[in-house]
Structures are given as structure tokens and as C-alpha cells.
Amino acid sequence: MAKKDEQNFVMHIAKREDDFPQWYTDVILKTDMVDYSDVKGCMVIKPYGYGVWELIQSEMDKRFKETGHVNAYFPLFIPESLLMKEAEHVEGFAPEVAWVTHGGSEKLTERLAIRPTSETIIGSMYSKWIQSYRDLPVLMNQWCNVVRWEKSTRPFLRTSEFLWQEGHTAHETFDEAQEETMRMLGVYREFAENVLAIPVITGRKSEKEKFAGAQETYTMEAMMQDGKALQMGTSHNMGTNFAKSYDIQYLSKEGKLEYCFTTSWGTSTRMIGGLIMVHGDDRGLVLPPRVAPIQVAILPIAQHKPGVLEKADELLQTLKAAGVRAKVDSSDQTAGWKFNQWEMKGVPIRIEVGPKDIEKNQVVAVRRDDLEKQFIPMEEVSARIPAMLDEVHDGLFNKALKLREEKTTDATTFEQLCDGVQHGFVRAMWCGETGCELAIKEKSGGATTRCAPFEQKELSDVCVHCGKPAKTMTYFAKAY
């Protein structure tokens, strides 16, 4: 098969090592996940990309329900006066809020913010709904879109408008709120690892990096193939900050009026960007099987020959019955073209059926992660393929874990830190002072604190930068 001049080939994508940002945009555009829209910073999520989001939603929703949460929907618009009630929150979000100033041709007496997050409007509703300790806890989640007017954007990772879920809960005590905060961070972690096949570091955010208005912010951070970190989800304990601003009070068993303790937690379409950057390779996307809209692509070989298409369809029914999301590609293309096409789209398993296979009563299955051919007897397909999907998942997770470990170093000197953050996570001791954090960012070329992990390790007893007594071992990295 004659190899075309690669640079002229329309499906060519940039090599990751050469230009990671270019590779990333190539992949998501050429695999039909997204398209750029006419609105700057907003992307169109096409069916193939949205299919991934739908699977993320359903897997996550299942976990929310299991932990006692219910879904609701709150308005897109937030009156200015309502948004302004929590001082720190306003200060944090003000620069990136989009405003509605007119209704039709009439100027509004009060501007409406398009939600950058819903703490305020949900807080104001909770204030009405919660009267007694009998009303607690309130455990709600909403799936919606939010808008943040960012100066620079990148598909999935940072867009002006994005889809997410935000959970908001209210509790009687700090401890209950803290327990909820940690529970949901745990759900996120389990989801990232078992569904997205992405290993994550969980821990607490620094004072500077925490959510505007939160008492404590916890995060999960993943490592991308180019050595930059990505925040994949956050969980906040608000203490009574929002309850005090939005007047969320209840009458306790003892008959005393008390403020609620609230939490919020969220994950977004950014996770899709994350999984692309963690798993993708030079051939294109690699989708973890549990969120792949198409898990198996069935490719009929020499499909004009009698019986081939029928066999492919039979295989499709077998796989569907086994709970596998499969598709037959009977398009009028050569086999080689289809192989490359479906590899680029990241489908976890490709199955080939041709005249030779039909003769031998078998199929050829190829895993996307290792590209090795396996011959499977027809009668074993319904058992073997689901198992193979799990193997792909494990393969991806282990590969990502190995990558992260290779890109993680420990630093006891500032030089080591500056060197390490150029290509990954650096664990180092830190005094906890914001001034020191800013200085590190400045001097290291943009590295920020990612989190103080729950699994602490004492590398030394002084801060890697200022030499004062250290408080925590902290992860540093450049981040998306």
C-alpha cells in the first residue's frame, strides 16, 4: 500500500512530542468531537464529543444517587444584588461575569448576571426551604451550563460557556459538611480512576488557590502527557460563610436558631479535555471504554462478497445483547482507511470480519491501546469482548499511572523545584505563606501549588523556597 506524503494527507495530525497544543486541537477537530463556533471562546460539542459527556453524566449521576443526592434545576440569571451578598465570592468572580443589561429594548432596572456558578441563587432558595433541623441535610445537584468570561480559551479545558454539574448541600454541623465534602471528593476520585482511567492526586488547596468564599477547597489533580497538571474536580466546605450571607438558618432540636454549614462540588466538560490529553497518542484519540460512545467498531472486510455484511450484522446483534456499544462501518472505503479512521476516533476495540474469518468461524479483534491482533472464536465473542474492554481500561489506567510517576519528582532545593516543574509534578515542603507561593510562581516560570495531598511525606522540615519551618508537603506544577 503506497504511503501518501503525510503532510498532504488530510487526516494527518501533529505528533504529540512536536507540538502538544496543536496535536490536541487537531485531534478534537478531526475526530468530530467539537467545532469552533462564531462566538469567541464558545465551542460546539458535536455528537461524538457529546456522547462522551452523556456517558460521563450517566455514570456520575448513578454515583450521586447512590450517595443520597437528588437533581434539581436553578435559573441561569442571577440578580446583581443577590450575587453581591458574599464579599469574597464577588471579588473572586467579578472579572469574569457576563451581564444581561436589557430585556428586549428596555434597559433593566437591575442587571442580571449569567451564572458563573450557582452558590448564590441556590443559597437564596435554601434560605427559604430550610427552617428546621428536620429539613437537613439538603443534598442537591444540578446539571447545567455556566459562563465565565475568560480572556483566553481552549476547547474543553477552558471555554466561555461550559457544561458541568454542581452539587450543593446544607448540614447541621461543620463535621457533617466536612464529611460530605470528603465523600464527594472520594466519588470524584473513584470516578476518575474507574471510569476515565485517570489516576489523580487528591488534596487540599492553598489559601490562594481555594474557591472564592470557601473555608476549605479540596481538589483532584491529574498529570497530562506534556507535564502540565489539570484540575479535574473540586469539592468545597463553605463553613457558614454562604449561610451567613444568604441567611440559611434552621431551628435546632434545642430550639436555637443556627446557621447551616454548606458545601459545593463540581466537575465539568473539562474532564473530556483531560482524558484526551492523558490517553491520546500519535494515532489520535484513545477513549477509555466506559465513556466511549462506540466501544467496538465492526469492520467488514471485502464487504461486497456474499455473507460478509450479514456476518457483521450478526456480530453487532451479539455484542448489543452483551451490553456493548458497537457499530458496523459498511461505508465504501478501503479497509486500511477505516482502520486509521477508527483508530483516530479512539474506539477501544476494532473487530474485523472477512471471508477468511467466516470460513474459520472467528473474528479478529484489535485493542486500541496496544494494537495487537487477537483471534476470537465466534462463540466466545459475547464473553470475550466485554472482558477485553475491561483490559483496555486497566491498560490505560496503568499506563497513565506510570506516566504520572515518571513525571513526579521530589525537591529539597529550590533549583530542583524549578527544574522539576518544567516537566511534571514536584513534591516539596512549603511554609504555607501566600507571598512565598507567589514568589515561587514568579521565579519558577509559572508553577503553582496544586494541592497538599492527603498522603503526606516529610521531605525536610523547612520550606523549599524561604527556608522557614515547613507546614505541608505540597505538589507544585504548571497547570492548564
Place this chain on the structure above:
RNA sequence: CGAGGUGUAGCGCAGUUUGGUAGCGCGUUUGGUUCGGGACCAAAAGGUCGCAGGUUCAAAUCCUGUCACCUCGACCA
């Protein structure tokens, strides 16, 4: 907002230095041969060269202005 870059066919680009008939590859359409790793042959369709002015016998090319997009900064709880 700062620095750099790019606008030419659906997509990717050459042509601009040195002004002279609008080009290439991929894709698309039609017919045929193929079909187990990006096929081949033949024919065809498709462009106000980002926009507006200027110089010239003549502008994709030179000059002035302008718009859009991209990359890197800055910014982004």
C-alpha cells in the same frame, strides 16, 4: 493589553523577495477496476487571492489603512 504569525477552491498549502493568463495536494462528483493497514485509472466541477483605498499599461504580489483568526505572554477561586 504586550510580542510574534497567518488570511489564496470544502480542507491543507505554494506563488509575494524580482508586478505580466490563478496553481498544487487532499477531498467532492461520474464511470470502471479494487477491497486483510491510509488503493488505482479516466473524466469533471470548484476561487472577487480577508476587506477598503492608492501606485501602475498591468496588483495575490508594491504602498497606506482596516478587519478577522492563531500562538506565546498577562489573566484565569
